[in-house]
Amino acid sequence: MRNFEYFEPKDVNEALGLLSEHGEKATLLAGGTDLIPRMKKGLISPSYVVNIAQIASLQKIEEDQEGLKIGAMVPLSVLERHPVLAVRYSALHRASGHVGTPSLRNVATLGGNVCLGTRCIYADQVQTWRRTLEPCLKRGGERCYVVPGGKTCHSSLASDTIPALLAMDAKVTILFPSGQRTIPIHGLYTGDGLHPLKLTHGELLTRIILPSLPTGARSAYLRYSFRKAIDFPLISAGFYMEQNEGVCVDVRIALGALAPGPIRLSPLEEQLKGETITTKLLRHCSEEAPKEALRSSRSGRILAFVRRMITHLVYHGLTEVSEPR
Ligand SMILES: Cc1cc2nc3c(=O)[nH]c(=O)nc-3n(C[C@H](O)[C@H](O)[C@H](O)COP(=O)(O)OP(=O)(O)OC[C@H]3O[C@@H](n4cnc5c(N)ncnc54)[C@H](O)[C@@H]3O)c2cc1C
Ligand code: SF4
Known part of the structure:
Protein backbone atom coordinates (compact mmCIF):
# COMPACT_ATOMS: atom_id res chain seq x y z
CA MET A 1 0.00 0.00 0.00
CA ARG A 2 1.33 3.45 -0.88
CA ASN A 3 1.83 6.09 1.83
CA PHE A 4 -0.99 8.59 2.25
CA GLU A 5 -1.92 11.51 4.47
CA TYR A 6 -4.76 10.75 6.89
CA PHE A 7 -7.47 13.12 8.21
CA GLU A 8 -10.30 12.76 10.74
CA PRO A 9 -12.62 15.75 10.27
CA LYS A 10 -15.06 16.47 13.11
CA ASP A 11 -17.90 17.83 10.96
CA VAL A 12 -19.14 17.71 7.37
CA ASN A 13 -17.84 21.21 6.51
CA GLU A 14 -14.32 20.22 7.50
CA ALA A 15 -14.68 17.02 5.43
CA LEU A 16 -15.92 18.96 2.39
CA GLY A 17 -13.04 21.44 2.80
CA LEU A 18 -10.49 18.60 2.74
CA LEU A 19 -12.13 17.00 -0.29
CA SER A 20 -12.13 20.33 -2.18
CA GLU A 21 -8.54 21.06 -1.22
CA HIS A 22 -7.16 17.70 -2.37
CA GLY A 23 -9.51 16.99 -5.30
CA GLU A 24 -9.06 13.70 -7.14
CA LYS A 25 -6.16 12.66 -4.91
CA ALA A 26 -8.48 12.38 -1.87
CA THR A 27 -10.77 9.46 -0.96
CA LEU A 28 -13.46 9.13 1.68
CA LEU A 29 -13.08 6.36 4.24
CA ALA A 30 -16.19 5.10 6.07
CA GLY A 31 -15.90 1.63 7.66
CA GLY A 32 -13.01 0.85 5.30
CA THR A 33 -14.08 -2.76 4.70
CA ASP A 34 -14.14 -2.23 0.93
CA LEU A 35 -11.70 0.66 0.57
CA ILE A 36 -8.78 -0.74 2.60
CA PRO A 37 -8.64 -4.11 0.75
CA ARG A 38 -8.70 -2.17 -2.55
CA MET A 39 -5.85 0.03 -1.37
CA LYS A 40 -3.87 -3.01 -0.22
CA LYS A 41 -4.26 -4.59 -3.65
CA GLY A 42 -3.12 -1.36 -5.29
CA LEU A 43 -6.45 -0.98 -7.10
CA ILE A 44 -6.61 2.58 -5.83
CA SER A 45 -3.81 4.66 -4.35
CA PRO A 46 -5.16 7.89 -2.85
CA SER A 47 -2.66 10.42 -1.52
CA TYR A 48 -5.17 11.71 1.06
CA VAL A 49 -7.66 9.63 3.06
CA VAL A 50 -10.52 11.45 4.77
CA ASN A 51 -12.05 9.28 7.51
CA ILE A 52 -15.61 10.45 8.28
CA ALA A 53 -16.09 8.13 11.29
CA GLN A 54 -15.90 10.99 13.83
CA ILE A 55 -18.73 13.05 12.30
CA LEU A 116 -19.51 0.40 -3.02
CA GLY A 117 -17.12 0.00 -5.94
CA THR A 118 -17.92 -2.50 -8.71
CA ARG A 119 -16.29 -5.93 -8.70
CA CYS A 120 -14.68 -8.06 -11.39
CA ILE A 121 -12.70 -11.26 -11.05
CA TYR A 122 -10.17 -10.08 -13.66
CA ALA A 123 -9.50 -6.71 -12.10
CA ASP A 124 -9.86 -7.24 -8.32
CA GLN A 125 -6.65 -9.19 -7.94
CA VAL A 126 -3.29 -8.49 -6.35
CA GLN A 127 -0.69 -6.69 -8.44
CA THR A 128 1.41 -9.82 -9.20
CA TRP A 129 -1.68 -11.55 -10.64
CA ARG A 130 -2.72 -8.48 -12.61
CA ARG A 131 0.75 -8.16 -14.16
CA THR A 132 0.18 -11.46 -15.99
CA LEU A 133 -2.61 -9.88 -18.07
CA GLU A 134 -2.70 -6.84 -20.29
CA PRO A 135 -4.66 -4.09 -18.52
CA CYS A 136 -8.39 -4.07 -19.18
CA LEU A 137 -10.54 -0.96 -19.77
CA LYS A 138 -10.82 -0.33 -16.04
CA ARG A 139 -7.03 -0.28 -15.70
CA GLY A 140 -6.50 2.06 -18.65
CA GLY A 141 -6.24 -0.70 -21.29
CA GLU A 142 -8.35 -1.32 -24.36
CA ARG A 143 -10.00 -4.67 -23.77
CA CYS A 144 -12.51 -6.32 -21.50
CA TYR A 145 -12.01 -9.93 -20.41
CA VAL A 146 -15.61 -10.41 -19.28
CA VAL A 147 -17.22 -9.32 -22.55
CA PRO A 148 -14.59 -9.87 -25.27
CA GLY A 149 -14.82 -7.06 -27.79
CA GLY A 150 -16.83 -4.99 -25.30
CA LYS A 151 -16.20 -1.27 -25.24
CA THR A 152 -17.57 -0.64 -21.75
CA CYS A 153 -16.76 -2.13 -18.35
CA HIS A 154 -19.27 -4.74 -17.14
CA SER A 155 -17.97 -5.14 -13.58
C1 LIG B 1 -14.80 -10.44 3.53
C2 LIG B 1 -15.74 -9.41 2.97
C3 LIG B 1 -17.04 -9.79 2.66
C4 LIG B 1 -17.93 -8.85 2.14
N1 LIG B 1 -19.20 -9.25 1.84
C5 LIG B 1 -20.08 -8.36 1.35
C6 LIG B 1 -21.41 -8.78 1.05
O1 LIG B 1 -21.80 -9.93 1.23
N2 LIG B 1 -22.27 -7.84 0.56
C7 LIG B 1 -21.89 -6.54 0.36
O2 LIG B 1 -22.72 -5.73 -0.07
N3 LIG B 1 -20.63 -6.14 0.64
C8 LIG B 1 -19.72 -7.00 1.13
N4 LIG B 1 -18.44 -6.59 1.42
C9 LIG B 1 -18.01 -5.23 1.05
C10 LIG B 1 -18.09 -4.19 2.18
O3 LIG B 1 -17.69 -4.75 3.39
C11 LIG B 1 -19.50 -3.65 2.37
O4 LIG B 1 -20.05 -3.30 1.12
C12 LIG B 1 -19.56 -2.44 3.31
O5 LIG B 1 -20.90 -2.07 3.53
C13 LIG B 1 -18.82 -1.22 2.79
O6 LIG B 1 -19.00 -0.19 3.75
P1 LIG B 1 -17.78 0.57 4.43
O7 LIG B 1 -18.36 1.51 5.42
O8 LIG B 1 -16.76 -0.38 4.94
O9 LIG B 1 -17.24 1.36 3.16
P2 LIG B 1 -15.75 1.84 2.80
O10 LIG B 1 -14.92 0.66 2.47
O11 LIG B 1 -15.23 2.78 3.82
O12 LIG B 1 -16.09 2.67 1.48
C14 LIG B 1 -16.58 2.04 0.31
C15 LIG B 1 -16.60 3.09 -0.82
O13 LIG B 1 -17.62 4.04 -0.58
C16 LIG B 1 -17.10 5.36 -0.51
N5 LIG B 1 -17.87 6.03 0.54
C17 LIG B 1 -18.08 5.56 1.79
N6 LIG B 1 -18.90 6.39 2.46
C18 LIG B 1 -19.22 7.40 1.62
C19 LIG B 1 -20.04 8.56 1.73
N7 LIG B 1 -20.70 8.83 2.86
N8 LIG B 1 -20.14 9.39 0.67
C20 LIG B 1 -19.49 9.10 -0.50
N9 LIG B 1 -18.70 8.01 -0.66
C21 LIG B 1 -18.56 7.18 0.38
C22 LIG B 1 -15.62 5.19 -0.17
O14 LIG B 1 -14.84 6.28 -0.63
C23 LIG B 1 -15.31 3.90 -0.91
O15 LIG B 1 -15.07 4.15 -2.27
C24 LIG B 1 -17.51 -7.50 1.93
C25 LIG B 1 -16.21 -7.13 2.26
C26 LIG B 1 -15.32 -8.07 2.76
C27 LIG B 1 -13.93 -7.64 3.11
S1 SF4 C 1 -13.23 -3.83 -18.23
FE1 SF4 C 1 -13.98 -5.96 -18.25
S2 SF4 C 1 -12.30 -7.13 -17.32
FE2 SF4 C 1 -11.98 -4.98 -16.76
S3 SF4 C 1 -12.99 -4.66 -14.78
FE3 SF4 C 1 -14.45 -4.13 -16.38
S4 SF4 C 1 -15.61 -6.02 -16.72
FE4 SF4 C 1 -13.73 -6.60 -15.67
Whole structure:
Protein backbone atom coordinates (compact mmCIF):
# COMPACT_ATOMS: atom_id res chain seq x y z
CA MET A 1 0.00 0.00 0.00
CA ARG A 2 1.33 3.45 -0.88
CA ASN A 3 1.83 6.09 1.83
CA PHE A 4 -0.99 8.59 2.25
CA GLU A 5 -1.92 11.51 4.47
CA TYR A 6 -4.76 10.75 6.89
CA PHE A 7 -7.47 13.12 8.21
CA GLU A 8 -10.30 12.76 10.74
CA PRO A 9 -12.62 15.75 10.27
CA LYS A 10 -15.06 16.47 13.11
CA ASP A 11 -17.90 17.83 10.96
CA VAL A 12 -19.14 17.71 7.37
CA ASN A 13 -17.84 21.21 6.51
CA GLU A 14 -14.32 20.22 7.50
CA ALA A 15 -14.68 17.02 5.43
CA LEU A 16 -15.92 18.96 2.39
CA GLY A 17 -13.04 21.44 2.80
CA LEU A 18 -10.49 18.60 2.74
CA LEU A 19 -12.13 17.00 -0.29
CA SER A 20 -12.13 20.33 -2.18
CA GLU A 21 -8.54 21.06 -1.22
CA HIS A 22 -7.16 17.70 -2.37
CA GLY A 23 -9.51 16.99 -5.30
CA GLU A 24 -9.06 13.70 -7.14
CA LYS A 25 -6.16 12.66 -4.91
CA ALA A 26 -8.48 12.38 -1.87
CA THR A 27 -10.77 9.46 -0.96
CA LEU A 28 -13.46 9.13 1.68
CA LEU A 29 -13.08 6.36 4.24
CA ALA A 30 -16.19 5.10 6.07
CA GLY A 31 -15.90 1.63 7.66
CA GLY A 32 -13.01 0.85 5.30
CA THR A 33 -14.08 -2.76 4.70
CA ASP A 34 -14.14 -2.23 0.93
CA LEU A 35 -11.70 0.66 0.57
CA ILE A 36 -8.78 -0.74 2.60
CA PRO A 37 -8.64 -4.11 0.75
CA ARG A 38 -8.70 -2.17 -2.55
CA MET A 39 -5.85 0.03 -1.37
CA LYS A 40 -3.87 -3.01 -0.22
CA LYS A 41 -4.26 -4.59 -3.65
CA GLY A 42 -3.12 -1.36 -5.29
CA LEU A 43 -6.45 -0.98 -7.10
CA ILE A 44 -6.61 2.58 -5.83
CA SER A 45 -3.81 4.66 -4.35
CA PRO A 46 -5.16 7.89 -2.85
CA SER A 47 -2.66 10.42 -1.52
CA TYR A 48 -5.17 11.71 1.06
CA VAL A 49 -7.66 9.63 3.06
CA VAL A 50 -10.52 11.45 4.77
CA ASN A 51 -12.05 9.28 7.51
CA ILE A 52 -15.61 10.45 8.28
CA ALA A 53 -16.09 8.13 11.29
CA GLN A 54 -15.90 10.99 13.83
CA ILE A 55 -18.73 13.05 12.30
CA ALA A 56 -21.62 12.66 14.75
CA SER A 57 -24.31 14.02 12.37
CA LEU A 58 -23.71 11.09 9.98
CA GLN A 59 -24.41 8.51 12.67
CA LYS A 60 -28.03 9.37 13.49
CA ILE A 61 -31.28 7.61 12.67
CA GLU A 62 -34.27 9.98 12.78
CA GLU A 63 -37.92 9.67 11.81
CA ASP A 64 -40.28 12.45 10.71
CA GLN A 65 -43.22 12.83 8.27
CA GLU A 66 -40.83 12.32 5.31
CA GLY A 67 -39.80 8.90 6.59
CA LEU A 68 -36.85 7.22 8.27
CA LYS A 69 -33.56 9.09 7.77
CA ILE A 70 -30.45 6.97 8.21
CA GLY A 71 -27.05 8.68 8.47
CA ALA A 72 -24.44 7.41 6.01
CA MET A 73 -22.14 6.28 8.85
CA VAL A 74 -24.70 4.05 10.58
CA PRO A 75 -23.18 0.55 10.79
CA LEU A 76 -25.07 -2.31 9.14
CA SER A 77 -25.16 -4.19 12.47
CA VAL A 78 -27.34 -1.38 13.90
CA LEU A 79 -29.75 -1.74 10.98
CA GLU A 80 -30.03 -5.51 11.27
CA ARG A 81 -31.10 -5.07 14.91
CA HIS A 82 -33.27 -1.98 14.44
CA PRO A 83 -36.88 -2.61 15.62
CA VAL A 84 -38.54 -0.18 13.14
CA LEU A 85 -36.65 -1.66 10.22
CA ALA A 86 -37.51 -5.20 11.28
CA VAL A 87 -41.24 -4.45 11.18
CA ARG A 88 -41.67 -1.81 8.47
CA TYR A 89 -38.65 -1.98 6.17
CA SER A 90 -37.86 -5.66 6.11
CA ALA A 91 -36.04 -5.53 2.75
CA LEU A 92 -33.28 -3.28 4.15
CA HIS A 93 -33.34 -5.07 7.49
CA ARG A 94 -32.67 -8.41 5.82
CA ALA A 95 -30.19 -7.07 3.24
CA SER A 96 -28.08 -5.45 6.00
CA GLY A 97 -27.86 -8.78 7.82
CA HIS A 98 -26.49 -10.54 4.72
CA VAL A 99 -23.35 -8.43 4.29
CA GLY A 100 -20.10 -10.26 5.11
CA THR A 101 -19.83 -11.35 8.75
CA PRO A 102 -21.16 -10.01 12.10
CA SER A 103 -17.79 -8.42 12.94
CA LEU A 104 -17.55 -6.82 9.49
CA ARG A 105 -21.09 -5.40 9.87
CA ASN A 106 -20.03 -3.70 13.12
CA VAL A 107 -17.79 -1.38 11.09
CA ALA A 108 -19.27 -1.53 7.56
CA THR A 109 -21.67 1.38 7.03
CA LEU A 110 -24.82 1.85 4.99
CA GLY A 111 -23.22 4.80 3.14
CA GLY A 112 -20.22 2.63 2.22
CA ASN A 113 -22.50 -0.14 0.99
CA VAL A 114 -24.48 2.30 -1.17
CA CYS A 115 -21.22 3.78 -2.60
CA LEU A 116 -19.51 0.40 -3.02
CA GLY A 117 -17.12 0.00 -5.94
CA THR A 118 -17.92 -2.50 -8.71
CA ARG A 119 -16.29 -5.93 -8.70
CA CYS A 120 -14.68 -8.06 -11.39
CA ILE A 121 -12.70 -11.26 -11.05
CA TYR A 122 -10.17 -10.08 -13.66
CA ALA A 123 -9.50 -6.71 -12.10
CA ASP A 124 -9.86 -7.24 -8.32
CA GLN A 125 -6.65 -9.19 -7.94
CA VAL A 126 -3.29 -8.49 -6.35
CA GLN A 127 -0.69 -6.69 -8.44
CA THR A 128 1.41 -9.82 -9.20
CA TRP A 129 -1.68 -11.55 -10.64
CA ARG A 130 -2.72 -8.48 -12.61
CA ARG A 131 0.75 -8.16 -14.16
CA THR A 132 0.18 -11.46 -15.99
CA LEU A 133 -2.61 -9.88 -18.07
CA GLU A 134 -2.70 -6.84 -20.29
CA PRO A 135 -4.66 -4.09 -18.52
CA CYS A 136 -8.39 -4.07 -19.18
CA LEU A 137 -10.54 -0.96 -19.77
CA LYS A 138 -10.82 -0.33 -16.04
CA ARG A 139 -7.03 -0.28 -15.70
CA GLY A 140 -6.50 2.06 -18.65
CA GLY A 141 -6.24 -0.70 -21.29
CA GLU A 142 -8.35 -1.32 -24.36
CA ARG A 143 -10.00 -4.67 -23.77
CA CYS A 144 -12.51 -6.32 -21.50
CA TYR A 145 -12.01 -9.93 -20.41
CA VAL A 146 -15.61 -10.41 -19.28
CA VAL A 147 -17.22 -9.32 -22.55
CA PRO A 148 -14.59 -9.87 -25.27
CA GLY A 149 -14.82 -7.06 -27.79
CA GLY A 150 -16.83 -4.99 -25.30
CA LYS A 151 -16.20 -1.27 -25.24
CA THR A 152 -17.57 -0.64 -21.75
CA CYS A 153 -16.76 -2.13 -18.35
CA HIS A 154 -19.27 -4.74 -17.14
CA SER A 155 -17.97 -5.14 -13.58
CA SER A 156 -20.75 -5.87 -11.13
CA LEU A 157 -22.26 -3.71 -8.40
CA ALA A 158 -22.71 -6.45 -5.80
CA SER A 159 -23.95 -4.45 -2.82
CA ASP A 160 -26.67 -6.15 -0.79
CA THR A 161 -28.54 -3.04 0.28
CA ILE A 162 -28.87 -1.24 -3.08
CA PRO A 163 -31.69 -3.40 -4.58
CA ALA A 164 -33.49 -3.37 -1.22
CA LEU A 165 -33.31 0.44 -1.12
CA LEU A 166 -34.43 0.74 -4.75
CA ALA A 167 -37.43 -1.49 -4.06
CA MET A 168 -38.41 0.77 -1.16
CA ASP A 169 -38.03 3.91 -3.30
CA ALA A 170 -35.32 5.35 -1.03
CA LYS A 171 -33.71 8.72 -1.60
CA VAL A 172 -30.17 9.86 -0.85
CA THR A 173 -28.88 13.27 0.19
CA ILE A 174 -25.59 14.43 -1.29
CA LEU A 175 -23.67 17.34 0.17
CA PHE A 176 -21.27 19.49 -1.86
CA PRO A 177 -19.47 22.75 -1.05
CA SER A 178 -22.25 25.05 -2.31
CA GLY A 179 -25.31 23.09 -1.11
CA GLN A 180 -27.02 19.72 -1.14
CA ARG A 181 -29.37 17.68 -3.31
CA THR A 182 -31.75 14.85 -2.46
CA ILE A 183 -32.37 12.41 -5.31
CA PRO A 184 -34.03 9.01 -5.78
CA ILE A 185 -31.38 6.37 -5.13
CA HIS A 186 -31.51 5.03 -8.70
CA GLY A 187 -30.18 8.44 -9.81
CA LEU A 188 -26.91 7.67 -8.01
CA TYR A 189 -25.86 4.94 -10.47
CA THR A 190 -24.58 5.40 -14.02
CA GLY A 191 -24.65 1.75 -15.16
CA ASP A 192 -21.05 2.19 -16.38
CA GLY A 193 -18.47 0.03 -14.57
CA LEU A 194 -15.71 2.58 -15.18
CA HIS A 195 -17.54 5.30 -13.24
CA PRO A 196 -20.45 3.56 -11.48
CA LEU A 197 -21.48 6.48 -9.22
CA LYS A 198 -22.88 9.86 -10.21
CA LEU A 199 -20.83 11.51 -7.47
CA THR A 200 -18.10 13.97 -8.30
CA HIS A 201 -14.96 14.53 -6.27
CA GLY A 202 -15.78 16.72 -3.31
CA GLU A 203 -19.28 15.27 -2.79
CA LEU A 204 -20.36 13.41 0.31
CA LEU A 205 -23.41 11.18 0.73
CA THR A 206 -24.89 12.16 4.09
CA ARG A 207 -28.06 10.13 4.54
CA ILE A 208 -30.47 7.61 3.07
CA ILE A 209 -34.20 8.36 3.38
CA LEU A 210 -36.79 5.58 3.48
CA PRO A 211 -40.25 6.97 2.68
CA SER A 212 -43.15 6.44 5.10
CA LEU A 213 -44.99 3.38 3.81
CA PRO A 214 -48.75 2.83 3.72
CA THR A 215 -50.12 0.26 6.16
CA GLY A 216 -50.08 -3.19 4.63
CA ALA A 217 -47.22 -2.43 2.23
CA ARG A 218 -44.60 -5.17 2.29
CA SER A 219 -40.98 -5.40 1.23
CA ALA A 220 -38.55 -8.31 1.01
CA TYR A 221 -34.97 -9.08 0.04
CA LEU A 222 -33.55 -12.31 -1.35
CA ARG A 223 -30.10 -13.14 -2.66
CA TYR A 224 -28.16 -16.01 -4.15
CA SER A 225 -24.44 -16.57 -3.57
CA PHE A 226 -22.14 -19.55 -4.08
CA ARG A 227 -21.43 -19.80 -0.35
CA LYS A 228 -23.99 -19.23 2.37
CA ALA A 229 -21.72 -16.94 4.42
CA ILE A 230 -19.02 -14.32 3.78
CA ASP A 231 -19.76 -14.13 0.09
CA PHE A 232 -20.93 -11.34 -2.16
CA PRO A 233 -24.27 -11.99 -3.87
CA LEU A 234 -24.26 -13.38 -7.38
CA ILE A 235 -27.80 -12.03 -7.68
CA SER A 236 -29.60 -9.86 -5.18
CA ALA A 237 -33.25 -8.86 -5.36
CA GLY A 238 -35.43 -6.32 -3.56
CA PHE A 239 -39.25 -6.38 -3.67
CA TYR A 240 -42.03 -4.04 -2.60
CA MET A 241 -45.80 -4.40 -2.98
CA GLU A 242 -48.87 -2.50 -1.88
CA GLN A 243 -52.27 -4.14 -2.37
CA ASN A 244 -55.91 -3.22 -1.96
CA GLU A 245 -58.19 -6.22 -1.44
CA GLY A 246 -55.90 -8.52 -3.39
CA VAL A 247 -55.32 -6.04 -6.23
CA CYS A 248 -51.77 -4.78 -6.73
CA VAL A 249 -51.70 -0.99 -6.31
CA ASP A 250 -47.95 -0.47 -6.45
CA VAL A 251 -44.98 -2.78 -6.93
CA ARG A 252 -41.23 -2.49 -7.40
CA ILE A 253 -38.72 -5.20 -8.30
CA ALA A 254 -34.99 -4.41 -8.29
CA LEU A 255 -32.10 -6.74 -9.10
CA GLY A 256 -28.46 -6.27 -8.15
CA ALA A 257 -25.02 -7.79 -8.85
CA LEU A 258 -25.85 -8.55 -12.51
CA ALA A 259 -24.47 -5.34 -13.99
CA PRO A 260 -22.51 -2.20 -13.05
CA GLY A 261 -25.75 -0.68 -11.76
CA PRO A 262 -28.99 -1.95 -10.24
CA ILE A 263 -31.78 -3.08 -12.57
CA ARG A 264 -35.48 -2.19 -12.14
CA LEU A 265 -37.86 -4.64 -13.80
CA SER A 266 -40.31 -1.85 -14.71
CA PRO A 267 -42.16 -3.66 -17.56
CA LEU A 268 -43.02 -6.50 -15.15
CA GLU A 269 -44.14 -4.00 -12.53
CA GLU A 270 -46.53 -2.51 -15.11
CA GLN A 271 -47.94 -5.98 -15.83
CA LEU A 272 -48.71 -6.46 -12.13
CA LYS A 273 -50.21 -3.05 -11.33
CA GLY A 274 -54.01 -3.06 -11.23
CA GLU A 275 -54.17 -6.87 -11.40
CA THR A 276 -55.49 -9.36 -8.87
CA ILE A 277 -52.45 -11.24 -7.62
CA THR A 278 -52.59 -14.94 -8.47
CA THR A 279 -49.97 -17.67 -8.48
CA LYS A 280 -50.35 -17.92 -12.26
CA LEU A 281 -49.59 -14.20 -12.71
CA LEU A 282 -46.55 -14.37 -10.43
CA ARG A 283 -45.24 -17.42 -12.30
CA HIS A 284 -45.67 -15.63 -15.61
CA CYS A 285 -43.81 -12.53 -14.36
CA SER A 286 -40.96 -14.52 -12.84
CA GLU A 287 -40.49 -16.44 -16.08
CA GLU A 288 -40.28 -13.13 -17.96
CA ALA A 289 -37.79 -11.69 -15.45
CA PRO A 290 -34.50 -13.07 -16.90
CA LYS A 291 -35.34 -11.69 -20.36
CA GLU A 292 -36.06 -8.27 -18.90
CA ALA A 293 -32.93 -8.37 -16.71
CA LEU A 294 -30.83 -9.26 -19.75
CA ARG A 295 -32.30 -6.37 -21.74
CA SER A 296 -31.55 -3.91 -18.93
CA SER A 297 -28.12 -5.26 -17.97
CA ARG A 298 -26.73 -4.40 -21.44
CA SER A 299 -24.09 -7.12 -21.02
CA GLY A 300 -25.53 -9.21 -23.85
CA ARG A 301 -25.46 -12.39 -21.80
CA ILE A 302 -26.49 -13.89 -18.49
CA LEU A 303 -25.42 -17.45 -17.69
CA ALA A 304 -28.18 -20.08 -17.92
CA PHE A 305 -28.09 -21.01 -14.23
CA VAL A 306 -28.22 -17.33 -13.25
CA ARG A 307 -31.34 -16.92 -15.44
CA ARG A 308 -32.96 -19.79 -13.57
CA MET A 309 -32.00 -18.21 -10.24
CA ILE A 310 -33.55 -14.89 -11.31
CA THR A 311 -36.84 -16.67 -12.03
CA HIS A 312 -36.64 -18.45 -8.69
CA LEU A 313 -35.86 -15.30 -6.66
CA VAL A 314 -38.47 -13.16 -8.43
CA TYR A 315 -41.18 -15.77 -7.89
CA HIS A 316 -40.41 -16.22 -4.19
CA GLY A 317 -39.89 -12.50 -3.56
CA LEU A 318 -43.18 -11.53 -5.20
CA THR A 319 -44.98 -14.33 -3.39
CA GLU A 320 -43.63 -13.09 -0.06
CA VAL A 321 -44.62 -9.45 -0.56
CA SER A 322 -48.07 -10.36 -1.88
CA GLU A 323 -49.00 -12.58 1.07
CA PRO A 324 -51.11 -10.96 3.80
CA ARG A 325 -49.20 -10.32 7.04
C1 LIG B 1 -14.80 -10.44 3.53
C2 LIG B 1 -15.74 -9.41 2.97
C3 LIG B 1 -17.04 -9.79 2.66
C4 LIG B 1 -17.93 -8.85 2.14
N1 LIG B 1 -19.20 -9.25 1.84
C5 LIG B 1 -20.08 -8.36 1.35
C6 LIG B 1 -21.41 -8.78 1.05
O1 LIG B 1 -21.80 -9.93 1.23
N2 LIG B 1 -22.27 -7.84 0.56
C7 LIG B 1 -21.89 -6.54 0.36
O2 LIG B 1 -22.72 -5.73 -0.07
N3 LIG B 1 -20.63 -6.14 0.64
C8 LIG B 1 -19.72 -7.00 1.13
N4 LIG B 1 -18.44 -6.59 1.42
C9 LIG B 1 -18.01 -5.23 1.05
C10 LIG B 1 -18.09 -4.19 2.18
O3 LIG B 1 -17.69 -4.75 3.39
C11 LIG B 1 -19.50 -3.65 2.37
O4 LIG B 1 -20.05 -3.30 1.12
C12 LIG B 1 -19.56 -2.44 3.31
O5 LIG B 1 -20.90 -2.07 3.53
C13 LIG B 1 -18.82 -1.22 2.79
O6 LIG B 1 -19.00 -0.19 3.75
P1 LIG B 1 -17.78 0.57 4.43
O7 LIG B 1 -18.36 1.51 5.42
O8 LIG B 1 -16.76 -0.38 4.94
O9 LIG B 1 -17.24 1.36 3.16
P2 LIG B 1 -15.75 1.84 2.80
O10 LIG B 1 -14.92 0.66 2.47
O11 LIG B 1 -15.23 2.78 3.82
O12 LIG B 1 -16.09 2.67 1.48
C14 LIG B 1 -16.58 2.04 0.31
C15 LIG B 1 -16.60 3.09 -0.82
O13 LIG B 1 -17.62 4.04 -0.58
C16 LIG B 1 -17.10 5.36 -0.51
N5 LIG B 1 -17.87 6.03 0.54
C17 LIG B 1 -18.08 5.56 1.79
N6 LIG B 1 -18.90 6.39 2.46
C18 LIG B 1 -19.22 7.40 1.62
C19 LIG B 1 -20.04 8.56 1.73
N7 LIG B 1 -20.70 8.83 2.86
N8 LIG B 1 -20.14 9.39 0.67
C20 LIG B 1 -19.49 9.10 -0.50
N9 LIG B 1 -18.70 8.01 -0.66
C21 LIG B 1 -18.56 7.18 0.38
C22 LIG B 1 -15.62 5.19 -0.17
O14 LIG B 1 -14.84 6.28 -0.63
C23 LIG B 1 -15.31 3.90 -0.91
O15 LIG B 1 -15.07 4.15 -2.27
C24 LIG B 1 -17.51 -7.50 1.93
C25 LIG B 1 -16.21 -7.13 2.26
C26 LIG B 1 -15.32 -8.07 2.76
C27 LIG B 1 -13.93 -7.64 3.11
S1 SF4 C 1 -15.61 -6.02 -16.72
FE1 SF4 C 1 -14.45 -4.13 -16.38
S2 SF4 C 1 -12.99 -4.66 -14.78
FE2 SF4 C 1 -13.73 -6.60 -15.67
S3 SF4 C 1 -12.30 -7.13 -17.32
FE3 SF4 C 1 -13.98 -5.96 -18.25
S4 SF4 C 1 -13.23 -3.83 -18.23
FE4 SF4 C 1 -11.98 -4.98 -16.76
